[in-house]
Amino acid sequence: MAQANEINFYSAxxxxxxxxxxxxxxxxxxxxxxxxxxxxxxxxxxxxxSTKTLVAHIGSDIFExxxxxxxxxxxxxxxxxxxLEQQIQTINQMGIKRLNINLGCxxxxxxxxxxxxxxxxxxxxxxxxxxxxxxxxxxxLSAKIRSGFDHLNLDETLNLLxxxxxxxxxxxxxxxxQLYHGRANWALFQTARExxxxxxxxxxxxxxxxxxxxxxxxxxxxxxxxAIANPWLPQxxxxxxxxxxxxxxxxxxxxxxxFVSEMKKEKFPESTILQRIKAxxxxxxxxxxxxxxxxxRSQNLSEALDYL
Ligand SMILES: Cc1cc2nc3c(=O)[nH]c(=O)nc-3n(C[C@H](O)[C@H](O)[C@H](O)COP(=O)(O)O)c2cc1C
Numbered sequence: 001m002a003q004a005n006e007i008n009f010y011s012a013x014x015x016x017x018x019x020x021x022x023x024x025x026x027x028x029x030x031x032x033x034x035x036x037x038x039x040x041x042x043x044x045x046x047x048x049x050s051t052k053t054l055v056a057h058i059g060s061d062i063f064e065x066x067x068x069x070x071x072x073x074x075x076x077x078x079x080x081x082x083x084l085e086q087q088i089q090t091i092n093q094m095g096i097k098r099l100n101i102n103l104g105c106x107x108x109x110x111x112x113x114x115x116x117x118x119x120x121x122x123x124x125x126x127x128x129x130x131x132x133x134x135x136x137x138x139x140x141l142s143a144k145i146r147s148g149f150d151h152l153n154l155d156e157t158l159n160l161l162x163x164x165x166x167x168x169x170x171x172x173x174x175x176x177x178q179l180y181h182g183r184a185n186w187a188l189f190q191t192a193r194e195x196x197x198x199x200x201x202x203x204x205x206x207x208x209x210x211x212x213x214x215x216x217x218x219x220x221x222x223x224x225x226x227a228i229a230n231p232w233l234p235q236x237x238x239x240x241x242x243x244x245x246x247x248x249x250x251x252x253x254x255x256x257x258x259f260v261s262e263m264k265k266e267k268f269p270e271s272t273i274l275q276r277i278k279a280x281x282x283x284x285x286x287x288x289x290x291x292x293x294x295x296x297r298s299q300n301l302s303e304a305l306d307y308l
Contacts, residue, residue, distance in 0.1 A: 012224030015039040020059025032234035045079040088136040117176035130164035142168035189217035
Protein backbone atom coordinates (compact mmCIF):
# COMPACT_ATOMS: atom_id res chain seq x y z
CA MET A 1 0.00 0.00 0.00
CA ALA A 2 1.31 3.50 -0.83
CA GLN A 3 2.72 5.37 2.12
CA ALA A 4 0.65 8.47 3.04
CA ASN A 5 2.57 11.77 2.89
CA GLU A 6 2.81 13.49 6.23
CA ILE A 7 -0.09 15.96 6.45
CA ASN A 8 -1.00 18.45 9.16
CA PHE A 9 -4.76 18.69 9.39
CA TYR A 10 -6.49 22.02 10.13
CA SER A 11 -10.22 22.12 10.84
CA ALA A 12 -11.62 25.32 9.35
CA UNK A 13 -13.55 28.06 11.10
CA UNK A 14 -17.22 27.53 10.24
CA UNK A 15 -19.61 30.02 11.75
CA UNK A 16 -22.79 28.23 12.84
CA UNK A 17 -21.23 24.76 12.42
CA UNK A 18 -17.89 24.38 14.25
CA UNK A 19 -19.22 25.59 17.58
CA UNK A 20 -17.49 24.77 20.84
CA UNK A 21 -19.27 21.41 21.28
CA UNK A 22 -18.31 20.25 17.79
CA UNK A 23 -14.72 21.39 18.38
CA UNK A 24 -14.64 19.69 21.76
CA UNK A 25 -15.69 16.45 20.10
CA UNK A 26 -12.94 16.47 17.51
CA UNK A 27 -10.31 17.72 19.97
CA UNK A 28 -11.07 14.79 22.26
CA UNK A 29 -12.17 12.03 19.92
CA UNK A 30 -10.24 12.66 16.70
CA UNK A 31 -6.78 13.75 17.87
CA UNK A 32 -5.51 13.39 14.29
CA UNK A 33 -6.71 16.98 13.76
CA UNK A 34 -3.60 19.04 14.43
CA UNK A 35 -5.19 22.50 14.58
CA UNK A 36 -8.76 23.46 15.32
CA UNK A 37 -9.99 26.96 14.40
CA UNK A 38 -12.80 28.80 16.15
CA UNK A 39 -15.33 30.56 13.94
CA UNK A 40 -14.69 34.31 13.76
CA UNK A 41 -14.88 36.40 16.91
CA UNK A 42 -16.01 39.87 15.90
CA UNK A 43 -13.93 42.57 17.55
CA UNK A 44 -16.40 45.22 18.70
CA UNK A 45 -16.10 48.54 16.91
CA UNK A 46 -16.74 50.84 19.86
CA UNK A 47 -15.24 49.14 22.87
CA UNK A 48 -13.01 46.40 24.23
CA UNK A 49 -14.77 43.03 24.69
CA SER A 50 -15.39 41.22 27.93
CA THR A 51 -12.94 38.35 28.39
CA LYS A 52 -15.94 36.28 29.51
CA THR A 53 -17.50 36.70 26.08
CA LEU A 54 -14.31 35.60 24.38
CA VAL A 55 -13.92 32.56 26.67
CA ALA A 56 -17.52 31.58 25.90
CA HIS A 57 -16.77 31.89 22.17
CA ILE A 58 -13.77 29.59 22.46
CA GLY A 59 -15.69 27.34 24.88
CA SER A 60 -14.87 27.51 28.57
CA ASP A 61 -14.08 23.76 28.78
CA ILE A 62 -11.57 24.19 25.98
CA PHE A 63 -10.14 27.41 27.39
CA GLU A 64 -9.54 25.79 30.77
CA UNK A 65 -7.81 22.72 29.35
CA UNK A 66 -4.27 23.63 28.26
CA UNK A 67 -3.94 20.51 26.09
CA UNK A 68 -7.02 21.50 24.10
CA UNK A 69 -5.94 25.15 23.95
CA UNK A 70 -2.55 24.12 22.57
CA UNK A 71 -4.36 22.97 19.40
CA UNK A 72 -6.88 25.79 19.24
CA UNK A 73 -6.56 28.82 16.98
CA UNK A 74 -8.70 31.87 17.70
CA UNK A 75 -10.00 33.63 14.62
CA UNK A 76 -10.87 37.33 14.76
CA UNK A 77 -12.88 39.52 12.45
CA UNK A 78 -11.68 43.10 12.18
CA UNK A 79 -14.06 46.02 12.07
CA UNK A 80 -13.79 49.64 10.94
CA UNK A 81 -12.95 51.23 14.28
CA UNK A 82 -12.37 50.08 17.81
CA UNK A 83 -9.42 50.03 20.17
CA LEU A 84 -7.51 47.42 18.16
CA GLU A 85 -4.27 47.81 20.10
CA GLN A 86 -6.01 47.23 23.44
CA GLN A 87 -8.10 44.38 22.02
CA ILE A 88 -5.02 42.52 20.76
CA GLN A 89 -3.11 43.16 24.00
CA THR A 90 -6.01 41.61 25.91
CA ILE A 91 -5.98 38.52 23.67
CA ASN A 92 -2.23 38.26 24.22
CA GLN A 93 -2.59 38.61 27.99
CA MET A 94 -5.23 35.88 28.05
CA GLY A 95 -2.47 33.47 27.02
CA ILE A 96 -3.83 32.77 23.53
CA LYS A 97 -0.91 31.43 21.51
CA ARG A 98 -2.38 31.24 18.01
CA LEU A 99 -4.37 33.98 16.36
CA ASN A 100 -5.87 34.08 12.89
CA ILE A 101 -7.24 37.12 11.07
CA ASN A 102 -10.26 36.62 8.85
CA LEU A 103 -9.58 38.39 5.55
CA GLY A 104 -11.83 36.23 3.43
CA CYS A 105 -15.43 36.22 4.68
CA UNK A 106 -17.58 37.21 1.68
CA UNK A 107 -20.84 37.86 3.60
CA UNK A 108 -22.54 41.08 2.45
CA UNK A 109 -23.08 42.41 5.97
CA UNK A 110 -19.55 41.49 7.06
CA UNK A 111 -17.99 43.27 4.06
CA UNK A 112 -20.27 46.31 4.55
CA UNK A 113 -18.92 46.60 8.11
CA UNK A 114 -15.32 46.47 6.88
CA UNK A 115 -14.74 42.88 7.92
CA UNK A 116 -13.49 39.75 6.14
CA UNK A 117 -12.81 40.09 2.41
CA UNK A 118 -13.35 43.87 2.56
CA UNK A 119 -9.64 44.13 3.40
CA UNK A 120 -8.52 42.43 0.20
CA UNK A 121 -9.56 45.56 -1.70
CA UNK A 122 -8.03 47.97 0.83
CA UNK A 123 -4.46 46.74 1.14
CA UNK A 124 -2.84 50.02 2.34
CA UNK A 125 -5.41 50.29 5.15
CA UNK A 126 -4.94 46.61 5.94
CA UNK A 127 -1.19 47.18 6.33
CA UNK A 128 -1.90 49.68 9.14
CA UNK A 129 -4.13 47.18 10.97
CA UNK A 130 -1.59 44.37 10.56
CA UNK A 131 1.19 46.50 12.02
CA UNK A 132 -0.87 47.10 15.16
CA UNK A 133 -1.76 43.43 15.49
CA UNK A 134 1.81 42.21 14.92
CA UNK A 135 3.24 44.70 17.43
CA UNK A 136 0.82 43.61 20.13
CA UNK A 137 0.59 39.87 19.63
CA UNK A 138 3.56 37.70 20.52
CA UNK A 139 2.26 34.32 19.39
CA UNK A 140 1.76 32.64 16.03
CA LEU A 141 -0.17 34.96 13.72
CA SER A 142 -1.90 33.75 10.56
CA ALA A 143 -4.26 35.25 8.00
CA LYS A 144 -7.05 33.47 6.13
CA ILE A 145 -7.61 34.92 2.68
CA ARG A 146 -9.35 34.41 -0.64
CA SER A 147 -7.62 35.00 -3.96
CA GLY A 148 -9.06 38.51 -4.26
CA PHE A 149 -12.25 40.50 -3.76
CA ASP A 150 -13.70 40.92 -7.26
CA HIS A 151 -10.47 40.34 -9.18
CA LEU A 152 -7.32 38.37 -8.59
CA ASN A 153 -4.79 40.31 -6.47
CA LEU A 154 -3.24 37.36 -4.71
CA ASP A 155 0.40 38.32 -5.33
CA GLU A 156 -0.04 41.82 -3.87
CA THR A 157 -1.89 40.44 -0.85
CA LEU A 158 0.74 37.78 -0.18
CA ASN A 159 3.57 40.28 -0.55
CA LEU A 160 1.87 42.55 1.97
CA LEU A 161 1.36 39.70 4.45
CA UNK A 162 5.04 38.80 4.06
CA UNK A 163 6.09 42.38 4.63
CA UNK A 164 3.94 42.66 7.77
CA UNK A 165 5.49 39.49 9.23
CA UNK A 166 2.47 37.26 9.22
CA UNK A 167 3.64 33.75 10.10
CA UNK A 168 1.27 31.71 7.97
CA UNK A 169 -1.38 32.18 5.27
CA UNK A 170 -4.42 30.03 4.67
CA UNK A 171 -5.67 30.36 1.12
CA UNK A 172 -9.17 29.55 -0.08
CA UNK A 173 -8.66 30.14 -3.81
CA UNK A 174 -11.97 31.70 -4.82
CA UNK A 175 -12.77 35.40 -5.24
CA UNK A 176 -15.00 36.85 -2.56
CA UNK A 177 -17.64 37.73 -5.16
CA GLN A 178 -17.74 34.06 -6.21
CA LEU A 179 -19.04 33.14 -2.73
CA TYR A 180 -19.00 29.31 -2.87
CA HIS A 181 -19.82 28.94 -6.58
CA GLY A 182 -17.64 27.08 -9.03
CA ARG A 183 -14.58 25.14 -7.92
CA ALA A 184 -11.71 26.36 -5.76
CA ASN A 185 -8.82 27.14 -8.13
CA TRP A 186 -6.15 24.82 -6.72
CA ALA A 187 -3.67 25.86 -9.44
CA LEU A 188 -3.22 29.12 -7.50
CA PHE A 189 -1.57 27.20 -4.64
CA GLN A 190 1.53 26.75 -6.78
CA THR A 191 2.17 30.49 -7.32
CA ALA A 192 1.04 31.34 -3.80
CA ARG A 193 3.58 29.09 -2.15
CA GLU A 194 6.38 30.57 -4.23
CA UNK A 195 5.61 33.97 -2.67
CA UNK A 196 4.55 32.71 0.73
CA UNK A 197 6.01 29.28 1.61
CA UNK A 198 4.14 28.97 4.93
CA UNK A 199 0.95 28.17 3.06
CA UNK A 200 -2.09 26.23 4.25
CA UNK A 201 -4.32 25.08 1.40
CA UNK A 202 -8.10 25.12 1.67
CA UNK A 203 -11.19 24.76 -0.52
CA UNK A 204 -13.25 21.79 -1.75
CA UNK A 205 -11.01 19.21 -0.06
CA UNK A 206 -13.33 16.40 1.01
CA UNK A 207 -11.98 12.98 0.05
CA UNK A 208 -8.81 10.88 0.20
CA UNK A 209 -8.30 11.61 -3.49
CA UNK A 210 -8.56 15.37 -2.89
CA UNK A 211 -6.04 15.06 -0.06
CA UNK A 212 -3.60 13.22 -2.22
CA UNK A 213 -3.97 15.86 -4.99
CA UNK A 214 -3.54 18.94 -2.80
CA UNK A 215 -0.73 17.42 -0.75
CA UNK A 216 1.45 18.07 -3.84
CA UNK A 217 1.13 21.78 -3.02
CA UNK A 218 1.44 21.75 0.77
CA UNK A 219 1.49 19.38 3.71
CA UNK A 220 -0.67 21.88 5.63
CA UNK A 221 -4.31 21.28 4.74
CA UNK A 222 -7.44 23.01 6.04
CA UNK A 223 -10.81 21.32 5.66
CA UNK A 224 -14.16 23.01 6.23
CA UNK A 225 -17.41 21.51 5.01
CA UNK A 226 -15.64 18.19 4.42
CA ALA A 227 -14.78 18.09 8.14
CA ILE A 228 -18.42 18.46 9.14
CA ALA A 229 -19.39 15.77 6.63
CA ASN A 230 -16.64 13.45 7.82
CA PRO A 231 -14.78 14.44 11.01
CA TRP A 232 -12.89 11.12 10.74
CA LEU A 233 -11.20 11.97 7.40
CA PRO A 234 -7.71 12.41 8.95
CA GLN A 235 -7.99 8.88 10.41
CA UNK A 236 -8.98 7.51 7.00
CA UNK A 237 -6.00 9.30 5.50
CA UNK A 238 -3.57 7.83 8.00
CA UNK A 239 -4.99 4.34 7.38
CA UNK A 240 -5.22 5.01 3.62
CA UNK A 241 -8.71 3.59 3.44
CA UNK A 242 -12.25 4.85 3.62
CA UNK A 243 -14.31 3.59 6.53
CA UNK A 244 -17.24 1.39 5.53
CA UNK A 245 -20.77 2.78 5.61
CA UNK A 246 -21.43 0.71 8.72
CA UNK A 247 -18.37 2.12 10.47
CA UNK A 248 -19.38 5.64 9.46
CA UNK A 249 -22.90 5.10 10.81
CA UNK A 250 -21.50 3.96 14.14
CA UNK A 251 -19.22 6.98 14.28
CA UNK A 252 -22.14 9.28 13.49
CA UNK A 253 -24.24 7.68 16.26
CA UNK A 254 -21.41 8.15 18.73
CA UNK A 255 -20.95 11.77 17.61
CA UNK A 256 -24.66 12.59 17.78
CA UNK A 257 -25.08 11.10 21.24
CA UNK A 258 -22.07 13.10 22.47
CA PHE A 259 -23.43 16.26 20.85
CA VAL A 260 -26.98 15.91 22.18
CA SER A 261 -25.89 15.03 25.71
CA GLU A 262 -23.45 17.98 25.84
CA MET A 263 -26.14 20.36 24.60
CA LYS A 264 -28.58 18.99 27.17
CA LYS A 265 -25.97 19.44 29.93
CA GLU A 266 -25.67 23.05 28.83
CA LYS A 267 -29.47 23.35 29.09
CA PHE A 268 -30.16 24.22 25.46
CA PRO A 269 -33.84 23.84 24.54
CA GLU A 270 -34.70 20.82 22.38
CA SER A 271 -35.66 23.10 19.50
CA THR A 272 -32.10 24.51 19.41
CA ILE A 273 -30.59 21.02 19.62
CA LEU A 274 -32.79 19.93 16.70
CA GLN A 275 -31.71 22.94 14.66
CA ARG A 276 -28.05 22.19 15.31
CA ILE A 277 -28.42 18.50 14.40
CA LYS A 278 -30.15 19.53 11.17
CA ALA A 279 -27.39 22.04 10.31
CA UNK A 280 -24.66 19.43 10.86
CA UNK A 281 -26.72 16.53 9.44
CA UNK A 282 -27.04 18.42 6.16
CA UNK A 283 -23.34 17.54 5.74
CA UNK A 284 -22.73 14.32 7.70
CA UNK A 285 -25.74 12.54 6.18
CA UNK A 286 -24.68 13.18 2.59
CA UNK A 287 -24.17 9.44 1.98
CA UNK A 288 -27.74 8.69 3.13
CA UNK A 289 -30.02 11.03 1.12
CA UNK A 290 -33.28 9.43 2.37
CA UNK A 291 -32.27 9.62 5.99
CA UNK A 292 -31.06 13.15 5.45
CA UNK A 293 -34.33 14.41 4.01
CA UNK A 294 -36.28 12.78 6.88
CA UNK A 295 -34.00 14.28 9.54
CA UNK A 296 -34.16 17.71 7.92
CA ARG A 297 -37.97 17.54 7.87
CA SER A 298 -38.31 16.29 11.48
CA GLN A 299 -40.61 18.30 13.72
CA ASN A 300 -38.93 17.40 16.98
CA LEU A 301 -35.67 16.04 18.34
CA SER A 302 -36.80 12.50 19.15
CA GLU A 303 -38.21 12.09 15.62
CA ALA A 304 -34.86 13.22 14.15
CA LEU A 305 -32.90 10.90 16.44
CA ASP A 306 -35.14 7.96 15.48
CA TYR A 307 -34.31 8.50 11.79
CA LEU A 308 -30.59 8.53 12.54
C1 LIG B 1 -21.38 27.87 6.97
C2 LIG B 1 -19.99 28.41 6.80
C3 LIG B 1 -19.42 29.21 7.78
C4 LIG B 1 -18.12 29.71 7.62
N1 LIG B 1 -17.57 30.47 8.62
C5 LIG B 1 -16.29 30.93 8.48
C6 LIG B 1 -15.66 31.68 9.51
O1 LIG B 1 -16.21 31.91 10.61
N2 LIG B 1 -14.39 32.13 9.29
C7 LIG B 1 -13.71 31.85 8.10
O2 LIG B 1 -12.57 32.27 7.94
N3 LIG B 1 -14.29 31.13 7.13
C8 LIG B 1 -15.54 30.65 7.31
N4 LIG B 1 -16.07 29.89 6.31
C9 LIG B 1 -15.23 29.46 5.17
C10 LIG B 1 -14.53 28.13 5.49
O3 LIG B 1 -13.67 28.24 6.59
C11 LIG B 1 -13.72 27.61 4.29
O4 LIG B 1 -12.71 28.53 3.96
C12 LIG B 1 -14.59 27.40 3.05
O5 LIG B 1 -15.80 26.73 3.37
C13 LIG B 1 -13.84 26.59 1.97
O6 LIG B 1 -13.38 25.38 2.51
P1 LIG B 1 -14.19 23.98 2.36
O7 LIG B 1 -14.45 23.80 0.89
O8 LIG B 1 -13.23 22.97 2.92
O9 LIG B 1 -15.45 24.13 3.12
C14 LIG B 1 -17.37 29.41 6.44
C15 LIG B 1 -17.95 28.58 5.45
C16 LIG B 1 -19.23 28.08 5.62
C17 LIG B 1 -19.82 27.19 4.53
